[in-house]
Amino acid sequence: MAGGRKELVNISEESLLENIVKKFISPILPGEYLEYPDDVKDLILGGPKIIVNIDGTSINSVKLPWRNYSDVGWTIIVGAISDHVVKGSFPRDVFVSIGLSKKDAHEILEELYLGINDAIKHYNLRLLGGDLNSSNDPWVSVAVIGYTSAKKPPRRDTAKPGDRIIVTNIYGAMGYVVYNKLIQNPPEWVIKATRRPLVYLETAAIIASNYRSIHASIDVSDGLGYALYEISKRSGYGIELYEKPIYYQELEEHCSSDRCLWEYILNGGEEYGAVICVDKGQADEIIDFFKKFDIPHKEIGVVLDTYPRVTIKDVGKIKLMRWDQFGGWIEIK
């Protein structure tokens, strides 16, 4: 065997992580040389400009009673790539850092990775690295590298008066959960809508190829109300909503007023839709793109030349809540 590679005679017990990651790690591309278990990865670029984020999550905060750990893994990846899509970036390369307790690491890790892997495959991503840490309060942190052709990806603080606001995806299911906090067995439509949230990758193409007319954007991770409030506050202008985004019709059984519907719609979370503020002259063109790509969407409002605030036509101001890591459900003022 001189000159050839040799097996260890007494191979040590491979680490838990390595055994599991090996199954799910993506193959390297021609022109790439590093791979797991090396601590870093070299990347062939997937576009002219790279976009990066890191997104940490306490596992317990996303572990709804009807989500198993593979649903949790899925949801965490979707949450991390949603940040990209809304900035016109195609997410591609994913790195995952995980903290689990010694007690349940064996049980949870593989299930988590199964859901992570489902999302990696579904969204045509690559899982390129990760590590495992000991933690009595389990967590996942995901770094995603995406690529865009947009010279100027839209910020959240640059909406302009007159911009028309387009919102993608469907609302109200997580709002239902929020308003029925301790619910263990919600109706089937709520489970279906929230177990594994979806993000529409093609939104990235629409935003990247129209970045000049899209003045501002943000994704909906902590509720649509909070997303709109962020755009308003950061941009320094008011927002008036004149139409509801697409919402689950089942909500109408629970609401006898418009105000009630709006509360469910605005105070949810993890819908991973896009809120985009489009130059008023180009909004119709952008809406056409959403139609062509079959992405559920609706024009819901306008940016005003007033002090920052979010109001609803014929309804006024409603109480906006958001989930705060430290404060729990807190009112946005």
Next chain:
Amino acid sequence: MAGGRKELVNISEESLLENIVKKFISPILPGEYLEYPDDVKDLILGGPKIIVNIDGTSINSVKLPWRNYSDVGWTIIVGAISDHVVKGSFPRDVFVSIGLSKKDAHEILEELYLGINDAIKHYNLRLLGGDLNSSNDPWVSVAVIGYTSAKKPPRRDTAKPGDRIIVTNIYGAMGYVVYNKLIQNPPEWVIKATRRPLVYLETAAIIASNYRSIHASIDVSDGLGYALYEISKRSGYGIELYEKPIYYQELEEHCSSDRCLWEYILNGGEEYGAVICVDKGQADEIIDFFKKFDIPHKEIGVVLDTYPRVTIKDVGKIKLMRWDQFGGWIEIK
């Protein structure tokens, strides 16, 4: 004030994270458009090839009694960039995800960020984003983007028989800590050597410009013995050590044998040196570079054409330990 940006009349209490991150976040470069608090960051590339890693840490696992939280922040950044340097990558862009408990987040977060910021400034990095999560067992996860001119960054599994092994940095201090596990007040030299570990960025330049002759590399994060063992196991060849790396001379007061010195040297951690396996014909040239850059280094051994194992000339095999997140200090076999 028509047309201008307006302040919120009733500004909500800004989040803890935002107040602190604002102080430390790096300014964007010309040609970059996104910045905190947007969820992603666009990057102007700092080199022809990008290198990425994610590195999670349980805060308690690096909180030596003589480290405050700013030392912990420093150490975590140094640990994350060390992975880059040893692959010929200049780390530049840093994203930090943090988990802290509600109880002590206020107290710890700013101190952590002070140390993170010290490392960012010292190593000419950029802090570009981060998030804060609730966790009863505090953690930090860091993603780093680096850049390299090396077409093929060295892997850890491609050492070749005959390669000479060069090791940078100084050993023995963390070994001293490991062998005196419950020590609260170690001697001053140990504190000085371990409180804020150092990494030598110029190592990246040496590796990037000599990647053809550097067959394999790994950084020393879990002990020099483990690093050598990884190279040996993954490459499929044995390693013989014939000289000690640079070590703290104070160790000689504690050791009456070579075997004892080797134990302290090999069973440490967080030294963040580089272990590189160099084609035997080019090793002198590489050593010259380390001299010119004033990086502490030593040629310590050779890759053999035998089964994987790490042995020491005139000493034989010694017990190698490494820190395992779940198993604690475990023997490497």
